[in-house]
Amino acid sequence: MPRYALKVEYDGTPFAGWQAQADQPSVQGAVEAALARLDPGFAAGARIAAAGRTDAGVHATGQVAHADLAKGWDPFRLSEALNWHLKPAPVAILAAAAVADDFHARFSALERRYTFRLIARRAPVTHERGRVWQVLNPLDVTTMRAGAAHLIGRHDFTTFRSSICQAQSPVKSLDRIEIEEIPLPDGTEYRFHLRARSFLHNQVRSIVGTLERVGAGSWHSDRVAEALAARDRAACGPVCPPQGLYLTGVNYPQDPFAG
Numbered sequence: 001m002p003r004y005a006l007k008v009e010y011d012g013t014p015f016a017g018w019q020a021q022a023d024q025p026s027v028q029g030a031v032e033a034a035l036a037r038l039d040p041g042f043a044a045g046a047r048i049a050a051a052g053r054t055d056a057g058v059h060a061t062g063q064v065a066h067a068d069l070a071k072g073w074d075p076f077r078l079s080e081a082l083n084w085h086l087k088p089a090p091v092a093i094l095a096a097a098a099v100a101d102d103f104h105a106r107f108s109a110l111e112r113r114y115t116f117r118l119i120a121r122r123a124p125v126t127h128e129r130g131r132v133w134q135v136l137n138p139l140d141v142t143t144m145r146a147g148a149a150h151l152i153g154r155h156d157f158t159t160f161r162s163s164i165c166q167a168q169s170p171v172k173s174l175d176r177i178e179i180e181e182i183p184l185p186d187g188t189e190y191r192f193h194l195r196a197r198s199f200l201h202n203q204v205r206s207i208v209g210t211l212e213r214v215g216a217g218s219w220h221s222d223r224v225a226e227a228l229a230a231r232d233r234a235a236c237g238p239v240c241p242p243q244g245l246y247l248t249g250v251n252y253p254q255d256p257f258a259g
Helices: 027-036 075-086 141-149 203-215 222-230
Strands: 003-010 059-068 091-099 111-120 133-135 153-156 171-184 187-196 245-251
Touching: 003 027, 003 075, 027 059, 027 075, 027 091, 075 091, 111 203, 141 171, 141 187, 141 203, 141 222, 171 203, 187 203, 203 222
Parallel strands: 059 245, 111 133
Antiparallel strands: 003 059, 003 091, 111 187, 111 245, 153 171, 171 187
């Protein structure tokens, strides 16, 4: 059975998350329903696998999944056919590629990249509603960067993971946190870019929620290091809402979509 990698973009607002659920809409369910219109295996209940299981309300611009199909497809025609059958769901197949049988969207990944968007302004957001986290007052990006620096490297991230996280170990290597400050006509947008081989459940949202407290002046930047060292969920700052979070890309030993 030929295997295909799919690069998937979606608005997570109407979904209960990526993972298929029996009684709630999911991104996985939407893609599998489209595949079922094209492939007998998926019509009989075959499943796809993804690089990351995003939570309810989380978006993606570069999710990757793989599917085993009963017959060979031209990758462009496959993506076009899937996009036709995905309508009107806010899900798009940006690219499809034939891959080797040992390619796995999750287990072959070397790095995952997330971006969190936060807008500070007094007036409610309108066009970006459901796609950013809004706070009312501007943040100090310098102190947030100082706080973020404590988290780079290999650490026990118990403080910054959900109490229901199923990962076997809380020890992860966080390779990068970059914070952009983008002036807007009526406020400021802050974009938090994080890169790691893998992330714990709610790790990004826990980190951003904590750094927002630093930027707001409620926490000193050194308190981030103290929270990390505590290895205690109670030491974490607030977990920010999901709507500002985007899975923006996944890296593999060879880019399946190159060329």
